[in-house]
Amino acid sequence: MTNGAHWNRVYGDRDETDLTWFEEVPEPSLALIRAHAPAGAVVDIGGGASRLVDHLLADAYGPVVVLDLSETALAAARTRLGDRAGDAEWIVADVTGWSPDRHFDLWHDRAVFHFLTDAADRARYIAVMDAALGDGGIAVIGTFAQDGPERCSGLPVQRYSPEALDAEIESHAPGRFTLLESRRHVHVTPGGTRQNFQFSVFRKGA
Ligand SMILES: C[S@@+](CC[C@H](N)C(=O)[O-])C[C@H]1O[C@@H](n2cnc3c(N)ncnc32)[C@H](O)[C@@H]1O
Known part of the structure; x- marks a missing residue:
């Protein structure tokens, strides 16, 4: 379990572009999203201050909801977007306690699930994902790979191969999600450090 005060401090201390997870263009998320949920x-x-929302709005996805524990992170994204911020919905919440009020076609998570080091939190996350997606809905989940960093932002993480992530989801939601595609990705931080990620795409339903 991580908390909002921690993340507000992290985002408050640095510019968005200095955070280790900063990406100018959020790839491979965009490629996977466009291919599987056009x-x-x-x-x-856990969208934080990510620029993914900018691209989703430009691609005419909608409604676009960005959920994060940190109001500071969401405020940074809203400021960047200016007038376009009103085209998205911003929710300050812990995903493990969120009650979605509608069905989504796409669930995207880059570098959030891997912070859930407690099995009960992972079970709640997967139950929320199941409730949030309609039948046939797509989940794109990016985590540190098994040879990725062991910590991020001062917090321990759980690392995954696509097979391990698939098994984790299956253990909490048997038969509910099908792994469609996965790929490795090397993220280069603003400081030049290479971080190994895996991105996996799941469809709700067989
Ligand atoms: C490493 S950052 C990644 C941010 C964003 N996904 C990106 O790619 O730029 C992790 C984000 O997850 C958020 N977060 C961590 N735990 C969370 C939780 N339980 N519920 C919602 N957001 C969470 C943090 O506030 C932070 O914005």
């Missing part, structure tokens, strides 16, 4: 309602889980 339109519809999107929720970016």
Whole structure:
């Protein structure tokens, strides 16, 4: 379990572009999203100050919801977007306690699930993902790979191969999600450090 005060401090201390997870263009998220869920309602889980929302709005996805524990992170994204911020919905919440009020076509998570080092939190996350997606809905989940960093932002993480992530989801939601595609990705931080990620795409339903 991580908390909002921690993340508000992290985002408050540095410019968005100095955060280790900063990406000018959020790839491979965008490529996977466009390939598997080319339109519809999107929720970016733990979206923080990410620029993914800018691209989703430009691509005419909608509604676009950005959910994060940190109001400071969401405020940075809203400021960047200016007038366009009103085209998205911003929710300050812990994903593990969120009650979605609609079905989404796409669930996106880059570097959030891997912070859930407690099995009960992972079970709650997967139950929320199941509730949030309609039948046939797509989840794109990026985590540190098994040879990725062991910590991020001062917090321990749980690292995954696509097979391990698939098994984790299956253990909490048997038969509910099908792994469609996965790829490795090397993220280069603003300081030049290489971080190994895996991105996996799941469809709700067989
Ligand atoms: C490493 S950052 C990644 C941010 C964004 N996804 C990106 O790619 O730029 C992790 C984000 O997850 C958020 N977060 C961590 N735990 C969370 C939780 N339980 N519920 C919602 N957001 C969470 C943090 O506030 C932070 O914005």
